[in-house]
Amino acid sequence: MHLGQSWTDQRMEETIGNLLRAGVLLSASVVLAGGVIFLIRHGHSPADYRVFRGEPTDLKTLRGICSSAFKLSGRGIIQLGLLLLIATPVARVAFSVWGFAAEHDRMYVVFTLIVLAILLLSLAGFAGPG
Amino acid sequence: MSVLEFTALVWIGAMAAGLLGSLTGLGGGVVLVPLLTLLFKVDIRYAIGASLVSVISTSSGAAAAYVKEGFSNIRIGMFLEIATTLGAIAGAFLATKVSASSIAVIFGVTLLYSAFLSRRPRTKQEREVPPDPLATRLRMNGSFPDAGGMRSYNVQNVPTGFSLMFGAGALSGLLGIGSGAVKVLAMDQAMRIPFKVSTTTSNFMIGVTAAASAGIYLNRGYIDPGLAMPVMLGVLIGSLLGARILVEAETKWLRLLFSLVIALLGAEMVYKGLTGRI
Numbered sequence: 209m210h211l212g213q214s215w216t217d218q219r220m221e222e223t224i225g226n227l228l229r230a231g232v233l234l235s236a237s238v239v240l241a242g243g244v245i246f247l248i249r250h251g252h253s254p255a256d257y258r259v260f261r262g263e264p265t266d267l268k269t270l271r272g273i274c275s276s277a278f279k280l281s282g283r284g285i286i287q288l289g290l291l292l293l294i295a296t297p298v299a300r301v302a303f304s305v306w307g308f309a310a311e312h313d314r315m316y317v318v319f320t321l322i323v324l325a326i327l328l329l330s331l332a333g334f335a336g337p338g
Numbered sequence: 339m340s341v342l343e344f345t346a347l348v349w350i351g352a353m354a355a356g357l358l359g360s361l362t363g364l365g366g367g368v369v370l371v372p373l374l375t376l377l378f379k380v381d382i383r384y385a386i387g388a389s390l391v392s393v394i395s396t397s398s399g400a401a402a403a404y405v406k407e408g409f410s411n412i413r414i415g416m417f418l419e420i421a422t423t424l425g426a427i428a429g430a431f432l433a434t435k436v437s438a439s440s441i442a443v444i445f446g447v448t449l450l451y452s453a454f455l456s457r458r459p460r461t462k463q464e465r466e467v468p469p470d471p472l473a474t475r476l477r478m479n480g481s482f483p484d485a486g487g488m489r490s491y492n493v494q495n496v497p498t499g500f501s502l503m504f505g506a507g508a509l510s511g512l513l514g515i516g517s518g519a520v521k522v523l524a525m526d527q528a529m530r531i532p533f534k535v536s537t538t539t540s541n542f543m544i545g546v547t548a549a550a551s552a553g554i555y556l557n558r559g560y561i562d563p564g565l566a567m568p569v570m571l572g573v574l575i576g577s578l579l580g581a582r583i584l585v586e587a588e589t590k591w592l593r594l595l596f597s598l599v600i601a602l603l604g605a606e607m608v609y610k611g612l613t614g615r616i
Contacts, residue, residue, distance in 0.1 A: 220412070229401070232395055239566075239567055242563065242567065243568070247345060251341050251342035254339065257379075257562065258381060260438075262559030263560075263562060268556055268558070282563075290561060290566055290570070293394050294391075294394060294552045294553065296549075297397065297545035297548070298549055301416075301546060304412070304416060315476075322420050323546065326420070327423060330554060333554060333557065
């Protein structure tokens, strides 16, 4: 029983690890593509991050980011890649729910669902008005 | 400085931060925020946003490498993530009420305190402890590969660890870091989990904690794509390199590096925050 459980744990973790790496590589590729476009267009402008201004609406809401990425804006594509990156840990937690359910570990299914609910609630604040 | 030069320099700095962050279980953020604010003179709010993103890439990117070595404990991680994610949301809301200088001082004090705690020596006896009833019921006890084969461990003080994790999450949400330092402390010092298991499980948890506050930060306009791009790509490469080194590295050497780096950065952040230069 104990051996079986740790074996399944190990396999589940490996699958999750590979899933995360794929997600990170995908988001890194999107960020890199956006970065290349951004640098070609703005590479020779002066850099200024000393004063905080906050980002414009099209770079901080889900809809704004999607529409500016669709217009092939370098900054929009980078933000889309970053959104994908934020989604990787969420996917990891969602996948763990399934993993613990496959092990019939109800206690940890509940714990994992609680974590998933907290994550989705905080992200819903992002997708909502603003 | 042009955007191209700035991007190249930040990329190199982020790669170094990612390597260091991965080696010590701190995540890249704890080194990045001081690096960006002190060296590159970036506004601390932009630094926090970029750091938060890098923290996720460190955690997710290195997860597969760690998992294969069998160090991290997914049950401990998942249970404690309840505390860290709730804390992260609380911290992200708190961040709107606090000035940039105060954030710098809190950041510095966090680093100094972590460095102090991590240097406290442990005796051999503390490692061999009887099973704790609560930890046993939560199925947290486990084993990991060591020099002489598999070594098993018994987890202690679950309620203390859980409370510390809420604090770690709040700091993460407030400062935009993974607060791996506090997570490692909670697991290593309070819960008596072996150091390598603590650092790798912490690395696993950091991404989930950061994701809980990332949406709030993005919505607030703290994540600038021009800055986050070289930071994320640099940290990712650095952390993947670091994950390869960790397995062979000595725990003693790691702990020394860990405390030296955070103490230095902590002192600098407190000084700059108190003199109003951040």
